[in-house]
Amino acid sequence: xxxxxxxxxxxxxxxxxxxxxxxxxxxxxxxxxxxxxxxxxxxxxxxxxxxxxxxxxxxxxxxxxxxxxxxxxxxxxxxxxxxxxxxxxxxxxxxxxxxxxxxxxxxxxxxxxxxxxxxxxxxxxxxxxxxxxxxxxxxxxxxxxxxxxxxxxxxxxxxxxxxxxxxxxxxxxxxxxxxxxxxxxxxxxxxxxxxxxxxxxxxxxxxxxxxxxxxxxxxx
Amino acid sequence: xxxxxxxxxxxxxxxxxxxxxxxxxxxxxxxxxxxxxxxxxxxxxxxxxxxxxxxxxxxxxxxxxxxxxxxxxxxxxxxxxxxxxxxxxxxxxxxxxxxxxxxxxxxxxxxxxxxxxxxxxxxxxxxxxxxxxxxxxxxxxx
Numbered sequence: 001x002x003x004x005x006x007x008x009x010x011x012x013x014x015x016x017x018x019x020x021x022x023x024x025x026x027x028x029x030x031x032x033x034x035x036x037x038x039x040x041x042x043x044x045x046x047x048x049x050x051x052x053x054x055x056x057x058x059x060x061x062x063x064x065x066x067x068x069x070x071x072x073x074x075x076x077x078x079x080x081x082x083x084x085x086x087x088x089x090x091x092x093x094x095x096x097x098x099x100x101x102x103x104x105x106x107x108x109x110x111x112x113x114x115x116x117x118x119x120x121x122x123x124x125x126x127x128x129x130x131x132x133x134x135x136x137x138x139x140x141x142x143x144x145x146x147x148x149x150x151x152x153x154x155x156x157x158x159x160x161x162x163x164x165x166x167x168x169x170x171x172x173x174x175x176x177x178x179x180x181x182x183x184x185x186x187x188x189x190x191x192x193x194x195x196x197x198x199x200x201x202x203x204x205x206x207x208x209x210x211x212x213x214x215x216x217x218x219x220x
Numbered sequence: 221x222x223x224x225x226x227x228x229x230x231x232x233x234x235x236x237x238x239x240x241x242x243x244x245x246x247x248x249x250x251x252x253x254x255x256x257x258x259x260x261x262x263x264x265x266x267x268x269x270x271x272x273x274x275x276x277x278x279x280x281x282x283x284x285x286x287x288x289x290x291x292x293x294x295x296x297x298x299x300x301x302x303x304x305x306x307x308x309x310x311x312x313x314x315x316x317x318x319x320x321x322x323x324x325x326x327x328x329x330x331x332x333x334x335x336x337x338x339x340x341x342x343x344x345x346x347x348x349x350x351x352x353x354x355x356x357x358x359x360x361x362x
Binding site for chain 1: 280281282302303304305307308311312315316328330331334338
């Protein structure tokens with residue numbers, strides 16, 4: 001696979017090293033001269049000096065034959081532009097963009113720059129996962145399909161604790177798909193009784209999280 | 221007409237003052253509070269007293285754009301000092317806020333040409349300068 005990476009910061013340089021190690025052909029683009037020279041000592045011809053938002057720099061790197069363009073500069077506008085141009089002008093099929101400020105994620109989506117990755121969002125997800133008091137974990141967001149899968153731990157005081165699945169009136173657009181109990185998971189029937197301590201997996205339309213936690217892990 | 225201008229540098233501030241003098245409603249957005257001075261320079265009244273609006277904020281932030289009044293704008297001008305910022309906020313103005321007319325300043329002729337082909341109204345001072353220099357070289361040079 002031929003991969004172009006825009007931005008030779010920590011993320012870009014390490015990505016380049018890993019992808020080369022996996023046998024891919026990589027060109028890393030870096031527009032700070034001193035940074036470029038540092039990287040060049042290790043990556044040699046796999047790094048090029050230039051501003052990846054300049055069309056001729058992308059063309060010099062061979063964007064027309066790239067299988068994947070990854071934009072990981074520290075500037076969200078630059079990342080949007082690089083991916084937009086790669087996808088729409090040079091018809092590169094796969095792009096990945098880094099979101100520096102999570103508040104800009106909406107603009108990546110608005111302008112068709114998908115998928116995009118935000119380290120801040122990833123760490124927030126980890127916090128959700130690691131801090132149990134948060135109650136609810138996002139396991140999967142299917143943005144295009146407008147669905148998400150969440151995991152929630154049933155607390156002692158939950159209205160759903162001790163009730164059968166059929167007795168729990170969940171909001172429309174949500175469904176229990178699995179129950180994890182004592183280290184194993186199973187698909188519940190309408191007669192399955194939900195117990196405190198269970199971890200319940202649900203699929204739901206985005207925005208129903210609060211209505212769901214009210215059943216399984218209401219705020220004290 | 222209500223004009224929102226993002227970026228009050230030499231170009232943005234001059235266009236803003238011209239638009240206000242021509243009787244339009246003008247709102248200027250810039251991340252640097254000091255850029256306000258360019259709007260006042262050489263004027264007998266302050267920018268606000270003359271009827272202008274000024275918002276301090278980063279042009280890609282939705283709160284800043286909203287505060288500057290982009291939702292009501294008839295014309296949005298993207299004239300910050302960053303080509304990529306201008307190209308991104310111009311598309312936001314069109315797609316998100318459905319501003320009827322959006323004009324984008326793009327220094328790089330390459331990006332200006334391609335985005336113009338995609339339907340953005342772009343002005344490239346660099347392109348204009350190149351054409352003027354070509355003109356100055358005279359017909360024998362062409």
